[in-house]
C-alpha cells in the first residue's frame with residue numbers, strides 16, 4: 309500500500325467533531341488538505357491547508373469545491389436524526405452533489421462517512437455483515453443508505469471507487485452500554501480512512517467502523533481486502549460506563565443496534 313501523500317485531499321464537515329480530529333491527524337497525508345464546512349472554521353487555514361465555506365446543498369458551490377481534488381473524505385452533513393426536510397439538502401442533495409462533482413472533475417476515490425443507522429433497526433442480539441439487508445432507523449439512516457446506493461451506482465456507471473464506512477460511535481470514549489459495542493477510537497478511524505484511501509481496487513466496499521470491542525455486532529468479512537485491524541477496545545472504559553445506572557432492559561438503547569434513534573420522531 310503506497311504512502312505517497314495525495315496532492316489535494318478534500319475533507320467535508322471539517323468544522324465538526326470528527327472533522328476537527330481528522331484535520332489534525334491527516335496532516336502529512338496530502339500536500340494540501342482542502343477543508344470545507346458550512347460552519348465557520350477555527351483556526352483559519354494553516355500551512356498546507358485551504359479553507360472553503362460551502363453549503364453541500366448548493367450544487368454549483370460543491371462543483372467549485374471539488375475542482376483540483378484527488379480524493380474526497382465526505383464527512384459533512386446533518387449527523388443525527390432530524391426531519392426529512394432538514395436532512396434533504398445537506399445529506400441527500402449534498403451527497404449527490406459530491407458524486408456529480410467527482411464525476412465532472414475526474415475524482416476517482418471517495419471515503420463516505422456512512423453510519424450504523426443504516427442498519428439501526430436490527431436488534432442487538434443479531435449479527436450482521438455488509439450483505440445484510442439494510443434496516444435504516446430514521447431519515448438520517450435513510451440518507452446514509454441513499455449515499456451508499458449512490459456510491460454503488462457511481463462505481464458501476466463511472467468507475468468512481470468508494471469505501472462507505474458505517475461508523476459506529478466515534479467519540480473520545482463510549483458513553484453508555486450500547487457504545488461499548490459500537491465504539492470506534494479515533495486511531496482506529498484514522499487507520500480505516502488511510503486504508504480506504506489507499507487500498508487498490510475497492511470498487512464499492514462497505515466496512516463497519518468499530519474498534520476491537522469485546523462484543524461487536526458486525527462482521528467485516530466482505531471488507532478483508534482493506535486489511536483493517538483495529539487496535540483499541542472499549543473494554544478499558546467498561547468499569548466507568550457500568551458505574552453509572554444502566555437504562556432499563558426494554559429501553560431502545562438496550563434493544564436496537566441504532567439505539568435511541570429508532571424512537572425519534574415523528575417530526576410534524
Ligand code: NAI
Pocket residue numbers: 320321322323324325326327344345346347362363364365382383384385386387388397398402421422423424474475476477478479
Ligand atoms: P458533526 O455534526 O460534528 O459534523 C458534521 C459537520 O457537517 C458539521 O460541522 C456541520 O456544520 C457540517 N454540515 C452540516 N450541514 C452542512 C451543509 N449543508 N453543508 C456543509 N456542511 C454541513 O458530526 P461528526 O460526529 O463529526 O460526524 C461526521 C460525519 O460522520 C457525519 O457525516 C456523520 O453522519 C458521520 N458519522 C459520525 C459518527 C460518530 O460517531 N461521530 C457515527 C456515524 C456516522
Ligand code: 15L
Pocket residue numbers: 387388423424425475476477478490566567
Ligand atoms: C451517528 O451516526 C451519529 O453521527 C453520532 O452522533 C452517534 O449518534 C452515532 O451515530 C451513534 O450511533 O452512536
